Amino acid sequence: xxxxxxxxxxxxxxxxxxxxxxxxxxxxxxxxxxxxxxxxxxxxxxxxxxxxxxxxxxxxxxxxxxxxxxxxxxxxxxxxxxxxxxxxxxxxxxxxxxxxxxxxxxxxxxxxxxxxxxxxxxxxxxxxxxxxxxxxxxxxxxxxxxxxxxxxxxxxxxxxxxxxxxxxxxxxxxxxxxxxxxxxxxxxxxxxxxxxxxxxxxxxxxxxxxx
Amino acid sequence: xxxxxxxxxxxxxxxxxxxxxxxxxxxxxxxxxxxxxxxxxxxxxxxxxxxxxxxxxxxxxxxxxxxxxxxxxxxxxxxxxxxxxxxxxxxxxxxxxxxxxxxxxxxxxxxxxxxxxxxxxxxxxxxxxxxxxxxxxxxxxxxxxxxxxxxxxxxxxxxxxxxxxxxxxxxxxxxxxxxxxxxxxxxxxxxxxxxxxxxxxxxxxxxxxxxxxxxxxxxxxxxxxxxxxxxxxxxxxxxxxxxxxxxxxxxxxxxxxxxxxxxxxxxxxxxxxxxxxx
Ligand code: SF4
Ligand code: SF4
Numbered sequence: 001x002x003x004x005x006x007x008x009x010x011x012x013x014x015x016x017x018x019x020x021x022x023x024x025x026x027x028x029x030x031x032x033x034x035x036x037x038x039x040x041x042x043x044x045x046x047x048x049x050x051x052x053x054x055x056x057x058x059x060x061x062x063x064x065x066x067x068x069x070x071x072x073x074x075x076x077x078x079x080x081x082x083x084x085x086x087x088x089x090x091x092x093x094x095x096x097x098x099x100x101x102x103x104x105x106x107x108x109x110x111x112x113x114x115x116x117x118x119x120x121x122x123x124x125x126x127x128x129x130x131x132x133x134x135x136x137x138x139x140x141x142x143x144x145x146x147x148x149x150x151x152x153x154x155x156x157x158x159x160x161x162x163x164x165x166x167x168x169x170x171x172x173x174x175x176x177x178x179x180x181x182x183x184x185x186x187x188x189x190x191x192x193x194x195x196x197x198x199x200x201x202x203x204x205x206x207x208x209x210x211x
Numbered sequence: 212x213x214x215x216x217x218x219x220x221x222x223x224x225x226x227x228x229x230x231x232x233x234x235x236x237x238x239x240x241x242x243x244x245x246x247x248x249x250x251x252x253x254x255x256x257x258x259x260x261x262x263x264x265x266x267x268x269x270x271x272x273x274x275x276x277x278x279x280x281x282x283x284x285x286x287x288x289x290x291x292x293x294x295x296x297x298x299x300x301x302x303x304x305x306x307x308x309x310x311x312x313x314x315x316x317x318x319x320x321x322x323x324x325x326x327x328x329x330x331x332x333x334x335x336x337x338x339x340x341x342x343x344x345x346x347x348x349x350x351x352x353x354x355x356x357x358x359x360x361x362x363x364x365x366x367x368x369x370x371x372x373x374x375x376x377x378x379x380x381x382x383x384x385x386x387x388x389x390x391x392x393x394x395x396x397x398x399x400x401x402x403x404x405x406x407x408x409x410x411x412x413x414x415x416x417x418x419x420x421x422x423x424x425x426x427x428x429x430x431x432x433x434x435x436x437x438x439x440x441x442x443x444x445x446x447x448x449x450x451x452x453x454x455x456x457x458x459x460x461x462x463x464x465x466x467x468x469x470x471x472x473x474x475x476x477x478x479x480x481x482x483x484x485x486x487x488x489x
Binding site: 056057060088090091092093094096097104106110111113114117125127128130131132133135136139143144145146147148151154169172176179180183184185186187190191193194195198199201202203205206 | 220221223224225227249250251252254255256257258259260261262263264265268269272310354355358359360368393394396397398399401402403404406410435439472473474475
């Protein structure tokens with residue numbers, strides 16, 4: 001991450017024409033909000049990059065974990081919600097576990113993912129976002145998630161079929177499915193839970209509906 | 212002794228062999244597992260990714276049902292265990308309205324730690340009929356069972372020992388290695404296959420480099436990831452066992468090769484070579 005240059009004219013020149021955001025142009029509003037909602041001490045971060053170095057997928061991310069923390073401090077909300085990072089993160093908790101300042105990096109990224117899911121921003125990693133969404137839909141329909149139902153529902157989502165034909169995942173999935181079926185690992189029908197109604201109710205509450 | 216059992220969705224589907232081996236082992240140990248009445252999915256990664264409220268409420272429903280029974284809960288799946296513990300933690304903070312009566316006070320064990328307690332190790336030892344002599348294994352714990360330590364309660368999260376202890380008790384030769392708690396990438400494994408596979412492949416490679424003939428796991432997703440990636444038959448394969456499968460094997464007088472028919476990477480040749488299967 002480059003240093004932020006405090007002289008606005010210098011900064012713009014430095015970025016060769018690109019408009020650069022400056023420190024504190026939103027005050028600390030976003031930082032305070034994130035600290036309040038996650039309970040994480042984001043201000044304690046001193047950019048040692050230990051989180052990024054412990055992260056197994058940092059090289060697939062556009063904003064690295066330590067940069068995420070810095071962006072939150074700077075109030076750069078949209079950049080974060082538009083990033084691939086929030087979807088690529090595996091929630092493996094390496095970053096949180098190894099941060100010397102006990103900054104809960106994984107929770108911060110997870111919270112940003114929650115925020116992105118409730119915003120109008122198109123997720124940069126759409127296939128991942130749609131997969132999570134599909135999982136919850138199947139869960140609501142049967143109370144439990146069966147692999148076969150999940151994959152079927154996922155393929156029926158707009159663009160997913162097309163994407164998976166293009167990257168040859170469809171062929172692999174079909175072959176895998178057949179082998180799984182042969183080995184008895186794919187159960188087409190599994191019992192549902194009677195919880196469906198309760199779960200639906202809870203779900204509509206989370207969407208702010210009065211039930 | 213009685214415990215509430217929260218199987219989780221995978222054990223009904225692709226990890227049915229895990230469920231059967233658990234059943235056999237606990238029967239043999241004389242511990243009653245009572246399945247939680249009408250349990251529902253814990254929400255896994257999807258729920259906490261999209262809605263924090265759902266990630267607290269979905270496990271809470273199962274905690275409430277278990278509290279009614281009053282026994283401790285034991286969970287065979289790393290992710291379910293993690294989500295149940297997380298939910299308990301949040302319930303105690305009292306910032307969510309839970310529609311079910313629940314206090315969050317019941318104990319949630321992960322199955323490996325429960326069976327690795329000294330008293331259980333002793334009774335496992337007493338029941339071993341065929342020690343797995345000469346079987347060289349590494350134990351792989353993954354991320355959700357051990358991290359974050361504040362939730363899971365693991366103090367040796369860098370080098371967990373529970374499964375190592377169990378496998379050693381069963382007579383296997385347990386090898387120390389560095390990738391015990393590295394993530395296998397299951398949460399992105401379907402939607403972004405290449406990322407998931409790159410992580411899983413590295414774990415497999417490191418296990419083989421450490422000299423393991425088999426990998427021992429306790430999570431249905433770790434198992435399927437490590438097992439199914441070994442499609443290339445020309446390469447060396449390394450079967451992936453649930454730790455309860457090894458226990459079942461060492462407890463049994465007669466072993467049926469059919470127990471392992473759900474494996475992609477067939478462990479039967481290895482077990483035959485070791486004289487553990489006729
Ligand atoms: S490990 Fe902690 S202190 Fe270091 S950069 Fe990451 S969040 Fe900041
Ligand atoms: S939780 Fe996410 S950001 Fe943290 S180490 Fe794991 S993958 Fe990386």
